[in-house]
Amino acid sequence: MFASLARRIVYTLPIMAGVALVCFLLVHLAPGDPLVSVLPPDASEDLRQQLIKLYGFDRSLPEQFLSWVWRALHGDLGTSIASGRPVAAEVYKAVGNTLMLAAVATLIGFFFGSLFGFVAGYFSGSWVDRVASLLSIVGVSVPHYWLGMVLVIIFAAQLNWLPATGAGPGGSTDWHWNWEHVQYLILPAVAKSVVPMGIIARTVRALVAEMLAQEFVVGLRAKGLTDYGVFRHIVKNVAPTALAVMGLQLGYLLGGSILIETVFAFPGTGFLLNSAIFQRDLPLLQGTILVLAMFFVLLNLVVDLVQGTLDPRISRA
Amino acid sequence: MPARLPLTTRVSLVVSAAALTLSLAVPALAQEKVLRIAMTAADIPRTLGQPDQGFEGNRFTGIPMYDALTQWDLSKADAPSVLIPGLATSWAVDAKDKTKWTFKLRPGVKFHDGSAFNADAVVWNVQKVLDKEAVQFDPSQVGVTASRMPTLRTARKIDDLTVELTTSEPDSFLPINLSNLFMASPAHWQKKFDAAASATPADKSKAAWTAFAADASGTGPFKMTRFVARERLEVAANKAYWDPKRVPKIDKVVMLPMPEASARTAALLSGQVDWIEAPSPDAMAEIKSRGNVIYSNPQPHVWPWQLSFAEGSPWLNKDVRYAANLCVDRESLSKLLGGMMGIPKGTVPPGHPWWGNPKFDIKYDPKAAQALMGKAGFSAAKPLKVKVQISASGSGQMQPLPMNEFVQQSLKACYFDVEFDVIEWNTLFTNWRKGAKDPSANGANATNVSFAAMDPFFAMVRFVSTKTFPPVSNNWGYYGNETVDKLIADARTSFDDKQRDAALAKLHAYIVEDAPFVWIAHDVGPRAMSAKVKNVVQPKSWFIDIATMTMQ
Secondary structure, eight states: OHHHHHHHHHHHHHHHHHHHHHHHHHHHHSSSOTTTTTSOTTSOHHHHHHHHHHTTTTSOHHHHHHHHHHHHHTTOOOBOTTTOSBHHHHHHHHHHHHHHHHHHHHHHHHHHHHHHHHHHHHTTTSHHHHHHHHHHHHHHHSOHHHHHHHHIIIIIIISOOSOSSSSSTTOGGGOOSSHHHHHHHHHHHHHHHHHHHHHHHHHHHHHHHHHHTSHHHHHHHHTTOOHHHHHHHHHHHHHHHHHHHHHHHHHHHHTOOHHHHHHTTOOSHHHHHHHHHHTTOHHHHHHHHHHHHHHHHHHHHHHHHHHHHHOHHHHHO | OOOOOOHHHHHHHHHHHHHHHHHHHHHHHHHOOEEEEEESOSSOOOOSSSOOSHHHHIIIIITTTOOBSEEEOOSOSSSBOOEEESSEEEEEEOSSOTTEEEEEEOTTOBOTTSOBOOHHHHHHHHHHHHOTTSTTOOHHHHHHHHTTSTTEEEEEEEETTEEEEEESSOOTTHHHHGGGOBOOOHHHHHHHHHHOOOSSHHHHHHHHHHHHHHSOOOSSSEEEEEEETTTEEEEEEOTTOSOGGGSOSSSEEEEEEOOOHHHHHHHHHTTSOSEEESOOGGGHHHHHHTTOEEEOOOOSEEEEEEEOOSTTOGGGSHHHHHHHHHSOOHHHHHHHTTTOOBOOSSSSOTTSTTOOOOSSOOOOOHHHHHHHHHHTTOOSSSOEEEEEEEESSOTTOOSHHHHHHHHHHHHHTTTEEEEEEEEOHHHHHHHHHHOTTSGGGTTOSEEOOOEEOSSHIIIIIHHHOGGGTTTTSSOTTOOOOHHHHHHHHHHHTOOSHHHHHHHHHHHHHHHHHHOSEEEEEEOOOOEEEOTTEESOOOOBSSOOOSTTOEEO
């Protein structure tokens, strides 16, 4: 068990190093001026050179990379060029908000995705299957930012039932789990949940249909198990894969859909990335991408370990 | 045991009590007038005194919370916004040494923390961006400030209410430039510095500025009360403001960053905010149909094609430049934008102190344009190929794709064959400084970067002086000659306001007559507000005064 855990942790180290290098290079190799947020384009070249030196952009890329990694290892992701605030605090706060939104969206997606998937798989080939499959295809296909805008137009602008934007009446730092605040989560969470819902539904449907065709199900029925008993066995067999897909979807949602969070002005990582990209705020961009990528790597590790616990054959493989 | 009252009596007592409570509570609630604004910025512009995010920053976290020595008059919608005294009551250049200025300061002004505004505070605020040795020096504020006052060098206290400022060369534009230097409270900053736990003075200074940004203190009509990074800024009325005409009648202003136009529109339509910046043109009808009001006014925001004068450029021929200026159907372009565009006659409009009555009348006259193109040797069968570098979007760029495509079609009637090189906005910005001869121009002989024309340097000088060729500043097209350099020098060394404006008017007239731009549009800064917001004056400026507004 410990050997397996240690092996998997060791596997993640080169991935993390690679992620750090790629996210550093990506933001530095993109065209544009890293000082665009603090230096108007009409500023003189003298002033530009002065600031390049003050911000350390005159150093070589390897030098900048090593210094950034060294500080990151000590928990310091630098200071945002645009806002002057520490990147780590900005990113962790945004991650917290996105985590909350992603968790709610994943729960919605997982619940409805599993429901549609099981129903479709169990009644494979029937009209119930076709309706459930149609809903899952719609979920996968519909652009979620478009759906977000439609939801805002209907439920905020026209009906005035739910707020259009933001993360609570006083901002996300003032969050409480009551209706006054939770209503701000509903529209973005629903808009975000449609893709995972569709993907989970399709996965579960395929797995359930496949399981039902297997001999062990016939064996279980022959032993006199009720439908509920058979269903429990199928759930147990489907769960590891469904969980893995859910984990990946949660990771995907944690990436903070830039479009959804921008449409709803929701202060998560997507909103932060959008801001960092438009202001070309390199430390903020690097820090956000790094934290998200690390989160994704760690989430995969956790999913691997949970899968192994649920199905010991996986950890032995 | 007391006798129970009849049910009807008990009900009526309860209702009366409730009504009484409500009648007491409702006026208390109604008393607080809160104005909620959705900005186009993706983050709250910096609150430490020198805002980022261009002039939207100055508009929302500069002017409401801070004052500068000089300021713009934002009280009129029908006249150009001109420079007026702010924290300085008067100023004069030294008669013998034109690089020395004396500024007399307004007495009795206090910062929001209660400390006094005086000459020490001015010196301290100049040092925060110009003196690398000063403990309060903050590199993050240098770019947005020093670039807007390029010749200011030092500040020296003469007495409590007098300071001497020096410039690197005689420069009559200094008072205009100083409207960008906002005065932050040194005493309040010092408290943050003393409380900072960092090891070195530089780190303490950095921490102090971060803390100051979250709990700022200026002298403006509104004072900061709450700051949630990237989400909301709340400011409350400063009832002790020094200018009685600008003591706010609104109790509280909440500013929310909302970069997405449809999100802003939805927020206004759902009643979540009372004011949105830059509503998208296709939402205007819906916004108005719900009883909201659209405000707009031509502002010093020029949307042109800046032409190349590098060797081989087709724009070297003045007839071609005139033809392009005469061939853009600006009235129809304005209709395309739902009327949200000003029709330019030059960089500044007629009636502006710098207008200068140029002889070349920029208008739509395709026949005259065709004749000029014929004279230059071009025709429908032999069109002139031009290439323009444009962006697909960008702050201040209005609607660059449809607008440029419209101009492309318009110019086709006058034998121009326009090709676009569409690049990302920040890259276009970066290329702007590199110039038309740089490989980054990718063969383009014009560029489409909109610009602010608030002060003479940024409106005119940087585009036409031979001293501002790339990479020094934004003379992307290498335009310039001795005459224009002489006109600039005359303006810079005319220290009487009227003489300076007259010199600038000559410069503007010369520029329009020589046409180094195709002037296409002026932005009108549209914003939509709930009908509850009253006393709104949208001046001919990038800025707007919230202090004089009221709420129903």
